[in-house]
Amino acid sequence: MSVFHLLLRRNLQPQTSAVKLQTDKYIYLICWMLESTEIHRVLSVSRNVSGAQLLHELLCAPWLRALLKMYECLLQFQRLTPSPFLPYASGLSHEVTTPTEARELYSLLSSPHIQALLSSHDSVAQSDYGPVLPPLPNELPEDEEAMRIVCLVKNNQPLGATIRRDEETGEIYIARVIHGGLADRSGLLHPGDLLVEVNGSPVVGLEPEQVIQILINSQGTILFKVIPNSTHSSSSSQKLVYMKAMVDYCPLQDSSIPCPNAGMAFSRGDLLEVVDQSDGQWWQARKLPRVTSCAGLIPSASMLKSKQREQWWCQPLQVHTCIRPCEDSSLLSLLTDLSVCVHLQIVAGEESIFQSPAWQDRDGLFISGFRRSFRLWRRTSYRKRRQSCTSCSPNSSAMSTPYEEVALYQRPPQENHRLIILVGATGVGVNELRKRLIKLNPSTFQGPVPHTTRRIRAEEQTGREYHFVTKELFEYMVCNHRFVEYGEYKGHLYGTSTDAINDVLRRGRMCIIDVEPHSIQPLRTGKLKPYVIFIKAPSPDRLRQTRRDARIITNYTINRAFTDDFVELEEASRLMETKYKQFFDSVLVNDDLQDACMQLCSIIQQAQDEPQWIPVSWSRRDE
Numbered sequence: 001m002s003v004f005h006l007l008l009r010r011n012l013q014p015q016t017s018a019v020k021l022q023t024d025k026y027i028y029l030i031c032w033m034l035e036s037t038e039i040h041r042v043l044s045v046s047r048n049v050s051g052a053q054l055l056h057e058l059l060c061a062p063w064l065r066a067l068l069k070m071y072e073c074l075l076q077f078q079r080l081t082p083s084p085f086l087p088y089a090s091g092l093s094h095e096v097t098t099p100t101e102a103r104e105l106y107s108l109l110s111s112p113h114i115q116a117l118l119s120s121h122d123s124v125a126q127s128d129y130g131p132v133l134p135p136l137p138n139e140l141p142e143d144e145e146a147m148r149i150v151c152l153v154k155n156n157q158p159l160g161a162t163i164r165r166d167e168e169t170g171e172i173y174i175a176r177v178i179h180g181g182l183a184d185r186s187g188l189l190h191p192g193d194l195l196v197e198v199n200g201s202p203v204v205g206l207e208p209e210q211v212i213q214i215l216i217n218s219q220g221t222i223l224f225k226v227i228p229n230s231t232h233s234s235s236s237s238q239k240l241v242y243m244k245a246m247v248d249y250c251p252l253q254d255s256s257i258p259c260p261n262a263g264m265a266f267s268r269g270d271l272l273e274v275v276d277q278s279d280g281q282w283w284q285a286r287k288l289p290r291v292t293s294c295a296g297l298i299p300s301a302s303m304l305k306s307k308q309r310e311q312w313w314c315q316p317l318q319v320h321t322c323i324r325p326c327e328d329s330s331l332l333s334l335l336t337d338l339s340v341c342v343h344l345q346i347v348a349g350e351e352s353i354f355q356s357p358a359w360q361d362r363d364g365l366f367i368s369g370f371r372r373s374f375r376l377w378r379r380t381s382y383r384k385r386r387q388s389c390t391s392c393s394p395n396s397s398a399m400s401t402p403y404e405e406v407a408l409y410q411r412p413p414q415e416n417h418r419l420i421i422l423v424g425a426t427g428v429g430v431n432e433l434r435k436r437l438i439k440l441n442p443s444t445f446q447g448p449v450p451h452t453t454r455r456i457r458a459e460e461q462t463g464r465e466y467h468f469v470t471k472e473l474f475e476y477m478v479c480n481h482r483f484v485e486y487g488e489y490k491g492h493l494y495g496t497s498t499d500a501i502n503d504v505l506r507r508g509r510m511c512i513i514d515v516e517p518h519s520i521q522p523l524r525t526g527k528l529k530p531y532v533i534f535i536k537a538p539s540p541d542r543l544r545q546t547r548r549d550a551r552i553i554t555n556y557t558i559n560r561a562f563t564d565d566f567v568e569l570e571e572a573s574r575l576m577e578t579k580y581k582q583f584f585d586s587v588l589v590n591d592d593l594q595d596a597c598m599q600l601c602s603i604i605q606q607a608q609d610e611p612q613w614i615p616v617s618w619s620r621r622d623e
């Protein structure tokens with residue numbers, strides 16, 4: 001204990017307990033102050049004054065008065081026991097640990113713009129923006145139904161609600177409230193509410209169009225008088241469902257939509273967040289990635305299907321082109337389902353098509369499945385091919401599933417890799433990219449080993465260049481839909497089987513294949529979980545610049561330089577994208593070859609390691 005403590009104890013003899021309390025308070029404060037200041041030393045050592053005189057001097061000191069004031073404030077603060085304004089505020093305050101941080105925070109908070117912001121916040125928060133409602137009548141009849149007065153401030157947004165008229169009674173009801181719209185955010189209008197008045201004008205007996213006109217003509221605030229729907233239950237409990245659009249839809253071209261302005265257009269491949277499926281005919285959805293919180297009306301799956309059917313049968317010519325008899329081939333006649341397997345006619349010589357089916361690396365190891373694709377048949381002419389595609393496509397979008405329910409999927413490390421499918425117009429560089437990828441990292445990427453019925457050659461090994469099988473076995477495999485693609489050349493059959501794909505995947509490698517877009521559908525299974533990358537052509541100008549040394553293989557000239565095919569190539573690429581984009585998970589423009597290779601690697605890495613949207617049916621057990 002310091003000398004000064006003892007001195008004070010000796011000289012202070014308070015008379016009453018109240019005085020004692022006060023004095024104790026002062027004593028402790030003074031002790032605290034003096035212990036930490038020079039005064040302590042000066043007073044206790046160098047000055048020869050009596051205790052009473054010392055106390056008097058101290059109590060008159062301005063710094064002590066300030067200290068006592070502070071003490072009073074703290075006591076008051078303690079009594080009020082204020083709680084932090086936000087739950088995490090006290091946690092935040094602990095983050096300010098050093099005096100430097102405290103000083104920095106203080107200077108930030110006292111800067112003029114922050115002060116102005118806080119002051120504006122306070123004045124906005126204190127103001128009352130509620131509508132001034134008319135006073136309730138003093139006497140309400142007994143049988144009066146509960147009436148709700150809703151006041152909405154009209155801005156540039158639509159109201160976000162549709163109305164309908166009861167044909168028998170002429171009453172106007174709220175038909176639906178659009179999620180995230182003005183009416184929905186107010187929380188005051190619900191489907192089934194009876195609309196009695198709009199801005200003081202009764203609406204019973206009016207046509208919905210007349211009511212809409214009143215709404216359009218209103219400025220500023222709109223006052224609704226509604227009788228709430230007592231049976232309304234909150235729809236916020238609705239589960240969000242994610243769908244991939246497999247067709248295009250434009251509400252402005254749909255005469256059956258209740259309100260075209262509330263409709264949402266989408267195109268194939270768009271990801272939709274369906275927020276409301278309570279109506280069997282019209283769902284509410286938002287497009288992902290979300291740019292607005294407001295949903296739009298889209299036709300339900302069943303509604304869209306019946307629209308497709310209607311449209312289909314209204315086009316008599318398509319019926320003939322769609323239901324086209326199979327070609328008279330012994331193999332094709334065995335097929336029961338055209339969409340399951342695609343029969344390609346191989347038109348180039350085998351050596352050019354299947355050059356190096358297995359490639360030997362620098363260490364002398366063979367990397368199998370390194371053949372050219374079956375896509376060479378297309379080289380005859382872009383125009384001819386386009387014609388055949390549009391005239392005989394069996395899975396025309398007109399009859400396809402309009403929506404595909406999807407969910408985010410992250411591949412567990414112990415599961416097989418996803419199958420990587422490359423698709424692109426002929427000549428765009430699909431094979432080049434595939435080849436480069438496999439050469440770059442043969443222990444990670446591999447192509448499937450094809451099957452053939454031709455005789456094995458001296459330098460070949462079965463299972464390395466090809467799986468050499470008998471014609472009977474090959475045909476049996478065709479009948480059992482075991483081929484993704486197959487073809488015939490000079491009496492020999494060649495094909496890529498799903499077993500060969502599974503073989504690569506089972507070995508823990510990433511299987512890379514390139515197929516015709518028609519062949520994607522049968523590969524879309526829960527087991528393979530394919531990730532489809534569309535290799536897109538850049539502009540004809542860029543093609544001309546980048547393909548100076550490129551060679552192209554055709555049926556009549558095995559290896560010739562690209563000439564002026566670039567406009568056609570770009571057009572073919574665009575058409576393919578438009579027609580099949582709903583199946584593509586990623587689009588890669590093959591402009592500069594090096595860049596395209598790098599991008600391809602990173603897309604594949606993401607496909608294998610990051611969450612991706614896949615059809616929910618792929619995660620089901622029975623798949």
Ligand SMILES: Nc1ncnc2c1ncn2[C@@H]1O[C@H](COP(=O)(O)OP(=O)(O)OP(=O)(O)O)[C@@H](O)[C@H]1O
Pocket residue numbers: 373375376379424425426427428429430431432433546547548549550551552590591592593594596
């Ligand atoms: N980005 C690129 N820059 C320069 N040349 C390229 C590029 N991509 C591909 N090529 C060249 O273009 C030519 C055709 O490419 P590739 O054979 O890969 O086409 P493809 O899309 O596989 O068509 P197909 O399957 O019909 O053969 C090849 O000579 C290839 O080296």
